[in-house]
Amino acid sequence: MNEQAYLDLCRHILHNGKDKGDRTGTGTRSVFGYQMRFDLKEGFPLLTTKRVPFRLVWSELLWFIKGDTNIRFLLENNNNIWNEWAFESWITSSKYDGPDMSDFGRRRLTDESFAADYEKEMDRFKRRILEDDDFAKEFGNLGNVYGKQWRAWRTSDGNVIDQLKEVIHSIKTNPDSRRHIVTAWDPEDVPGNMALPPCHTMFQFYVQNGELSCQLYQRSGDTFLGVPFNIASYALLTHLIANECGLEPGEFVHTLGDAHLYHNHFEQIEKQLSRDPGPLPELNIYAPEKSIFDLSIDDVGIEGYHPHPGIKAPVAV
Known part of the structure; x- marks a missing residue:
């Protein structure tokens, strides 16, 4: 079963990983170099x-596909997964006029009074992003993150490359090429032009027997919170580009560099590992005649999804 590949990764990290410090100060248990394979024909x-x-998952991927880098689109679709990085740019600016929010990622977990202030300030931030165009332009933009690199890669001569359009054209016109690659890692932008350097850094497509497969290289994977999203997102992208190119979805191969579990996720992952997997859902593209670049949020959905309840865990920022 496809899901077993992910559960095996979690067990492997718990039992064989090494404890390390990390950028967020939370601490991780990690392994280096791991690969999972998912047969998309199995669900x-x-x-x-x-x-x-x-x-x-879908609204974030659609945000990438559109080349958008401002969280307003995500908030309009009730997607809050990028809020903390934009919020940090506001609370560290000279225009912030609220209570001290420094180190909010950890303080909100241990200080109830601070957590209440944080929620109040985050709500105020989100409202301003949605209602104030100038504020959204200044503080909602995350810099040259995924959408920018996928759709408007900056060249040395001042032009841009639409990598996503070019890779689709390449798949259609030269399916046997070994150059069906999109990269989000721009060494020039990483130091200061991105709210968060790309974790899923490069992906490559492969065509064989009328099927499209995709391999992702992910330099860093938050295995409990982030990796399940990444698996679903790139499986979905593979389905969408296969549909665009008149191919069937094949396999998604997920290669990880630093695959880690945060120390404050151990209890949650043990709970998840105690559960039995169920049947995988079916993906439906309700408007298969549309180009991937014209899709809307209601054009894609799933059926037959009956999971165990969600498990909450803190995000390390």
């Missing part, structure tokens, strides 16, 4: 041992 790999909200 859509959305975890069943805990609920993974598909609409959040």
Whole structure:
């Protein structure tokens, strides 16, 4: 079963990983170099041992596909997964006029009074992003993150490359090429032009026997919170590009560099590992005649998804 590949990764990290410090100060247990394979003909790999909200996966991927880098689109679709990075840019700016929010990622977990202030300030931030165009332009933009690199890669001569359009054209016109690659890792932008350097850094497509497969290289994977989203997102992208190119979805191969579990996720992952996986859902593209670049949020969905309940865990920022 496809899901077993992910559960095996979690067990492997718990039992064989090494404890390390990390950028967030939370601490991780990690392994380096790990690969999972998902046969997309066996079902859509959305975890069943805990609920993974598909609409959040799809709205984030649609945001990437559109080349958008401002969280306003995400908030309009009730997607809050990028809020903390934009919020941090506001609370560290000279224009912030609220209570001290420094180190909010950890303080909100241990200080109830601070957590209440944080929620109040985050709500105020989100409202301003949605209602104030100038504020959204200044503080909702995350810099040259995924959408920018996929759709408007900056060249040395001042032009841009639409990598996603070019790779689709390449798949259609030269399916046997070994150059069906999209990269989000721009060494020039990483130091200061991105709210978060890309974790899923590069992906490559492969065509064989009328099927499209995709391999992702992910330099860093938050295995409990992030990796389930990444699996679903790139499986979905493979389905969408296969549909665009008149191919069937084949396999999604997920290669990880630093695959880690945060120390404050151990209890949650043990709970998840105690559960039995169920049948995988089916992905439906309700408007298969549309180009991937014209899809809307209601054009894609899943059926037959009956997971165990979700498991909450803190995000390390």
